[in-house]
Amino acid sequence: MATMLLYWNWQPMTFCLFLILLTTLSDGFNLDLRTKLIHRGDRKSMFGYDVAMFKNSANGQAGIIEFSLLIGAPKAESGQPGVRRGGAVFRCETKDQRCTKIFFDTAGHARALNGSVLLQIDSKSDQWFGATVVSSKKGDTVLACAPRYTYFYSTFDRKEPVGTCYLAQDNFSSFREYAPCRIETRWGYHRLGSCMAGFSAAISDQENKLYIGAPGAWYWQGSLVMQEIGRDDMVKRTSEGPAYLDDTYMGYSMAVGDFKGNSGNHVAVGVPKGNFLTGMVVLFDSNLKVLRNITGHQVGSYFGAALAVGDFNDDGLDDIVIGAPLFIGMENKQLDKSQTEGKYEVGAVYVYFQDRQHRFVKYTTLVGLKEWSRFGHDVAAVIYAKDIDPSLRTFGWSVTGGVDIDNNDYPDVLVGAYSSDRSGSSGCFCILLIWKISFVGFFEQKMLHDFRLIVSLDPKKGISSRARFLESHSVTQLTLDSVPIRKGERWCERRYVYVLDDIRDKLSPIIVQVNYSIVDEGYMERQLRPVMDAYLPSMISGEINIQKDCGKDNICIPDLQMTAKLNRESILIGADDRFNVSVVIHNALEDAFEAQFFIVAPVGLDYEGFTRQMPSRPITCSQPKELNNGKNYVIACDVGNPLPKSSTVRFSMQFSTENLDLVMGGIRYPEMNRITMTLTTVEMILFLTIRNLGPSTLSEMSVDVYWPSYFVDNAKPLLYLIDDIETEGKITCELLQKGHINSEGLIVVPRPEDAIERVFRVKRQEKANSRQRYEEKSDVLKALRNAMALMKQSLGDFGNAFGQMRNVLQRVRLNCMEMACSQWQCKIKDFKKDERVLLKVDSRLWLNTLIDEVFYDAMISSLVIVEVTKLPYKHPTIELPLRYAVASTIVNPKDPTRVSRGVPTWLIFVAILAGLTSLILLIMLLWKFGFFKRKRPPRGQALLSKPPEPEYYGYSSYSSAQTPVTNRHYHLTAPTKV
Template identity: 35%
Template sequence: MALPHSFGTNMRWSAVQPLRTVFHLLALIFISINAFNVDTKNALVHSHSNGHFGYSIDFYNEQKGMPVLIVGAPEAHSTNPNLIGIRRPGAVFACSVNKKACREVFIDKKQGNEHRLNGSVLAPIEDKADQYFGATVRSNKKRDRIVMCAPKYKYFFSKFEVIEPVGTCFFAENGFQKTEEFASCRQEPARHGRHRFGYGQCGFSAAVPDKFKKDDERIFIGAPGVWYWQGAIFSQNVRNVTDRPNTEYGGKEYDHDMMGYATATGDLDGDGIDDIVAGVPRGNDLIGKIVLYTSHLKMMVNLTDTISPQQGEYCGSSLAVSDVNNDGRDDIIVGCPFFTDYATVKDAKTQERKPQYDVGKVIVFFQTAPGVFDKSMAVIGQDQWGRFGWSVAATGDLNKDGFNDFIVGAPYAGENKDGAVYVIHGSKEGVRDKPTQKIEASKVAPGTKTFGFSVAAGVDVDGNGLPDIAVGSWKSNRASVLLTKPIVQVNGQTDADSVTINVEDKNCDVDPKMGKQSCRTINTCLKYDGVGDTPNELEFVLHYDLDNQSPEPRAYFLHKDIKADRNIVISPGAKTKDHPNSIQRRVRLEKGRQKCFQQRFFASSTMRDKLSPIHWTVNYTFEESKTGRIRDKLEPAIDTTLPLSFQNKISIANNCGKDDVCVPDLKVTAVTDREKFLLGTQDNTMQINVTVENGGEDSYETKLYFDVPEGFEYSGIEGVGDKTTTTAPSCSPTSDKPDENGKWTFACELGNPLPANTVLSNIVKITANEKKPPVKPIEINAHVNSSNKETEGTTQDNYFSYTVPVDFKNQLNLNGRSNPEQLDFSTKNKTNEEVFYDNEIGPVVSHLYEVLNIFRN
C-alpha cells in the first residue's frame, strides 16, 4: 500500500588510533564485498506496541532543516483526543532521526465522526473505525509537503442507506499546524457504488510533486477501487477542494486492473512540470503496466514489461522516479514483486532449470528523450519468496559517483525470510545489474519481521553530505533509520622491479640449507581519498596472494622476511607455512597521499612450469570495529564500486624472442639394432635408438613417451646425446599397471626447456621375457610433446611407429640312457631256433631318449 524514500551520514575526525604492532588475526573483522556504505551496526530502531507501526514511512521536515521520520500505523488505537472512542482509526507518528523518540501527530481536527440530520435524527455520515489511517504517508522530494491517507475511510451517501470505503487523505505543509482533508472519492451529488467512486479507496497511494505551475499546486491520489476496480488517479488542487479531475472510465475490459495501486511523480516529458506515473499491477493481462499522465491527467504513454513479461508478476505495485544515469531526464523505477525466475538456478544433478518463485524484480524505464521511454533494464531478486520490489525508493547519490541510486525492499528475503533491503547503484549505462549491498533484518535488529515492507530515502539526516535511508517492518511494529557512512575511495597499482625473473640467476640468500635463489620485489602503491567526513589517516591490511593461478605455487615469500616485520603475518590460506605464497601486511595511509610498499619474493629453481607467468594479487581491506564507530563517529566504508584488488604478473625469463612466446618444432624418430627379433638366441635384449629434435624455439616440459610391448620388460635408457648432453633422461611408467593388451607406457623427461635446435639421442633397452616371450610382431611406438604449443600442422612428426618382426631359432638337445647300462652276453647261449621264451635270450635292456626344444614354437 504505502510507498517509500531515502538515507545519509555525518562525522568529524580528529585523532587517529595508533598503529597496532600485534596481529590478532582471528579478531580481524574485514568489510564484506557485499557491503557498502549503509551502516547496519548503529541503526536507530523505533518501535511501537502495536498497530502495524512501520506499514508506511517517509521523511518530512517538520521544521525547516529538521527532518523527522513519519511512520504510519494503520491499525493503531489513536491517542488523538478527537478520535477517542473510535476503534483503531490508525495513526501517524513523527520519530526523531537521531534518538529513540516518537510522538503521535494529531492530524484529524474534527471531533469524532461527523453527524448530520437524517430526518429528525442526528446520524453519523462517516465511519473512521478501522479506516487504516497511516497506510499511506508520502512527502515530496523537498520534504516540505506531505500527504497522509486512510484508504478504508467510509462515508454514508444519500439518505444514509449506503456506506462505502471511499478513502480520505490529509495534506500538510511546513509542519503540522495546518492540515487540509481531501476525500476525492467522496463526491456529492452521490457518485457512490462499485461502478463509480464508492469503493475507490482514495489514498491507497499518493504522490506529492515538487515542480508545478504557479497557482496550480496539486497532489495526486491513487484510487484502485474506482469503476469496478479499474482504478483511477485524482489530480487534487490543494487550494481548491473541488478542483479534482480524475482519469476516465476505460470500458469493462479494464475491470480489476487496479490503476493507482502505486503512484510517483517526476518530470516525464521535459517541460519542467512534474507529471504522474500510475501503477496498474493487474493490467495488460495480469502482467502489470504503468501509465504516464500530465499533471492535469492527459495520458502520455503506457509502459509494460518487455524484458521477461510474466502473468502475475504485479509490475507497477511500487514506483519511484529518479534520474539514475545522470542524463538530465527522470527515469522510472518499477517493482514487480511476484516475478518467478525460471532461468537462473539449475538442478545440480539434472542441470534442469528450477523455478524460483516470487523472487521479484525491478524494471527501470529510461527516458531517452522527452516523454520517450524506449530503453529498460531489469534487476532480478535473489531469494525465493523474497518479493524483491515490494517497495522502492529513490535515494539520491549514496556513493557520490555522480549517479543517483535507489533501494528495493524484499520483506520476505534474507535469513529466516525476515526481510532485506537492497542498494542498487545507478551508472552511465543505466543501473548495475547486481545489488551493491544487501541489508538483512538480522544484521540491523534481530527478530525483526517484514523488514523492507516500506522504505524511504533521499534525506541527509546527520549532515555528512550523504543521503540516509529508513526501513519499515510492520509485522514487528518497527521503523529503522540507517545512516550512510562516508566513503573511502582507494586507487592503486602493483608491479615488480623487473618484467622477468630468471630462475637460474640465483642472486638472493634464502637460508644455509637452500643457499641462494632467484628473487624479485613487488612494489604496491596506494592512495585513498574521502567522500564525506573521512579520517586523515587510515590503517589498511594488504593481502598478497602469490602465483595464485598455479595449482602448486612456484614462488613464495621468505619466512625470515615475515618474522623480521611485526606488521606481516602468514595468511591462513597459505599453501605452506615454511614457504608461504600468501601473507597479510598492515600499513598506514594518509588521505590524498600516495604511499608505496615493497615486498620481496622468491622463485623456486625446481619449478616445472616455466612458461606460465607468475601472477599475484594484492587485495586491500581495513579493520572494522565491532561497533562500526571510531571516537563516536561512523567509520567510513570502502567504495566497492572501485577495484578492491590489483593484479600483475612477471614472466619467467626464456629464449622466446620479442613476442615472449616459444613455439617449438619437435620431431621423433627411432631405429632398432636389428631388422627382426630372433627368439632362441643368447641375446634377448633389443636396443631402440630414439632421436628427438627441436627445430623451433625452446620447448618446455618436454617429454618422450614410448611403449614397452607385451612380452618385453624395460631394461633402461642410455643417453648418447650430442654436444648438448650425454646424460640419460629419467624415465618412469605412466601407470602402475599395463593396459588391456599387456603394454606399458614410459615417460622420459627430456628438458625444461629443451633448447632450440637441439638433437637428443637415447638408447632404450627392452628385454624379452624368458617365461612369456613375444609371439607377435613387435610394435615400436614413441611420441614427444611439450607444454607449449607447436605451429598447427607441424605435429605429425611428433609420433613414430615401427614394427619389428619376430622369428624363432629352435635349439634341440637329444639325451639318452639304457637300463642296465652294461650287459654281458655270451654266444654260447642258445640259438634263436633253440629259444622258445624271450628270457631265454637274455636280460631285458631299456633305452630312454629325451628331445628338448628350448623355445616353444
C-alpha cells in the same frame, strides 16, 4: 515490539590507489551502519510498513529546524471507538527512542439514517491506515492513507474497499479527509467501487496538489487522481481505457518530479502489469496529460512496483529509479555466464537518466544478489539487516530519504521492516577511486584514511604458487597495514617478484591479486566511519603471461602422434622372460605443454625401467601406481614441457615376466538360453550406452526404449520387468505403462550359485563312482558298448544338425510388432562432445509362457530409437539425425516330452502295499479251496494198486511222508527316482 533504524550521512571524498601492474577505477556509496537509531512499536502492528520524514520548527523558534520520523503501522490499534486494528501513524524522534501516535481521525464508524434507523455506513476496522505515508519535499505536509477502508453504499448491502486518505498540515494541528472514490453513483468494481484509493500517493510542493493512486478502479485498470489541496471541487482522474488494459494496476506506485524542464511538478505512475505484463511507468503532467511511457524489459518482473525521483548524475535534471522486484536474473550480464537457469525473484532496480531533450533512453541496472530477495520492492541502498540487528525481518519493505536529519549537509535514509515491527535510519559515506588525486566534499584533513592491502601471488595454486617475492624467497603473500592516502599526493609501491624454474603449468597466467580494505581502528563509539561500496569488488587483479610459441592467438594446438612396438610377438614360459616396448612420439603442430605418456600393465609384468634413445630430450617416468584394486598398474612419463613443434621423442621401456600367471576365464551373459520345465524365470538385462561423438554439443535429444513385455492375445508375460529403468548421466526417463513393473508382486531372491555348484559336483562324483563299481569287465561287452555308443553319437549328430536347421527355419520372432511393449520416454539435455549416458533394463524371461506357446526357437528383440530434437544453433537446411538399435536374444527351450521324469516316492510305497495285499488275498483264497491240503490213499491200498500220476508238482501219493516245501520269497521292485 516494532523498530525504526536511523543512519547519519558522511561527507564524500576522493582518493587514488595505485599499484604496480594493478589499476582500478570505481565509485562508492553506502551507509554508516554503526551510527543507527532503532525505534520499536507494538507487536504484530506492522510497525514500519511505510515511512516518511517530517520537518517542523522546534519550540516555535524560527531558524531551528528539527525532523521527526513518521512510521506507519497499518495493524495497530487506532484508539477510535468501535474500531479494531484500524491502523496508526507514529511520530518518532531522531535523538532518542520516543514515539507518539498521531490522531488523524478520532471518530469511529460513520452512521446515517435509513428511514428511522441509524445504520453504519462505513467500516474502519482493518482499513490499514498508515499503509501509505508521504510527506512533501519541504517536509511540512503529510498525507496518510487507508487503502482498505470500506464504504457501504445506499442499499447497505454493498460493501466495497474504496479507500481514503487524510492530509495533515500546520504541524499536525489541522486534518482533512480525501476519499476520491467514495461516490454513490460509481459503485462496483467496473467503476470505482474497488479502487483502493491511497495505495500510493505523492505531494506536489510547487503547485499544492495531491496525487493519489487507485489501482483497483475500472476492472483493476487503475486510476490516477489529482486533488488540489483545500479545494474539494478541483479533482481530476484518468478515465477508463480499453479492455486489454484490465488488471494492469496503474497507480501501484508514484513519485513527483520535473520531466519537462519547466520547473513544474509532474508525476510518474507505476503500472507493474502493463505493456502485456512487462510493466511500464507513465509520466503525466499536472493536468494528467501523458508525457511519455517507460516500458519494462522482462515479462512478470513487476517493472514499476516502486518509484523514486532525484538527480543521480548531477546534471540538474530529475532522473527516475524504477523497481522490478520479481525480476529473474538470467538476463543479467553481471551473472555467471555458466549459469543455465535464472535466479528467481532476485529483483532489479533501473535508473533512467533524463537527457537534455527530456527523454529517458539511457539507463543502468542494479540486480539483487540473492534469489527470492525481491530487490527493488522499494528503492534503497544496499544495507543488510544482519549488519543492523540479526532479528530483523522484511528489512527494506519501505524506504525514504533525501532529508538531512542531523544537520551535517548530507541526506539520511529511513528504512522500515514491518515483520520485525522495527524501523531505522542511517547516514551515507561516499568514496571515489580515480587515477589522479582529487577531493570532493568538506573534509579538511590532509590524510583520507588508512588502508590495508594484501598482495597475493598465484593465489589459486595455494602452496604450489609459481612466483615468489624477491625480498623473501618463501613468501607468496604480502600484507601492508596502514597505507595512508594523502590529499594532493599519489601513493605508489614497487615490489619485485620472480618465477620458479621447475614449474609444470606454463599455460595459465600467473595471477597477482590485491585485496584492499579500510583500517577500522581508532574511532570513537559515535564517530562516523567510512565504508566501502558494496557493489564494487574489494579485490583487483592482474595477469603475468608466460611467453609461448603458440601463434598470434596465444593458444597452443599440438598434434601428438604415437607409435608403440614390442620386440617379441610371443612369450614362451620358462625361456627368456624379458621384453621391451619401443615408443616414438612426434609433435606435428604447435608446442605441447605438459606432454605425458601413460602405459597400463597387469601385475604379472614387472617394470624394470626405461632407456632414452635421444639423450637431448629429457624424459622422466614415475613409479608404478596401482589401479583396479591391484589388478593393474600405470606408469606416467613426462616427455616434454613443452614438447616443441616438429620434434620427436624416442625411448623404450623394459618389462619382465618372472611372476607371470596364466589365467583363463570367460563371461557368458547369455546370448542364448536353454530352458527346462524346472525353471520359472531367467534373468535378462539390457545395457545401453549412448555417446556424443561430436564435434557439436546437442541441446536436446529424445530416447525411446521399447521392451516386449506381454503377449497381446492372452496377456501372458514374456520379458517381465522387475524394476524401472536405471540411468547414469544427463538423462531422465519415464515409463508410460506404470503397471508393467512387477505386476505380479514377485520377490527377487538371490541365487546361492556357489553352494548349488558344490552340490552338483558332489552328485556327479557319486554317479561316476557308482558307474565304476558296476562296469562290466568283459572285453566283448565293452567292444559292443563302444560300437553302440558310436552309432548313437552319429545318429545324435545327425539329429542335432537336423534340429538346428529346423529351428532356424521355424524360428519365431517376438518384437514390438506382435507384442505389447513397455515404452520409456527419455530426454538428454546439453549433451556435450564425448559425454555418454548409460541405461539398464532389468527383467526376467518368463519360461512357462514359451513352453505353453510351444516355441522351439524364438528370437526376442527390443528396440531403441534416438533422435536429436534441438541443436545449439538454428539452420533451416539441417536435418536433425535419427538413429535406432535392435537388441536380440535367441531362446531355445528343450522338448518337454524328452525330459526324464523320476517316479514319485509315494507311488513306490503304494505299489508295494498293493502287491502285498494282492498276495495275501491270493493265499487266503487258495487256502479256502483246499489248495494246501494233500489227498492221501486209504491204508492197505498202497501196495495193491498202481501209483497214480501226481496231480500237482511237488506232491506224491505213493509216499506217506510229507515232502518239505521250500518257500520262495519274491521281491517286488519299482522304479526309483535317480
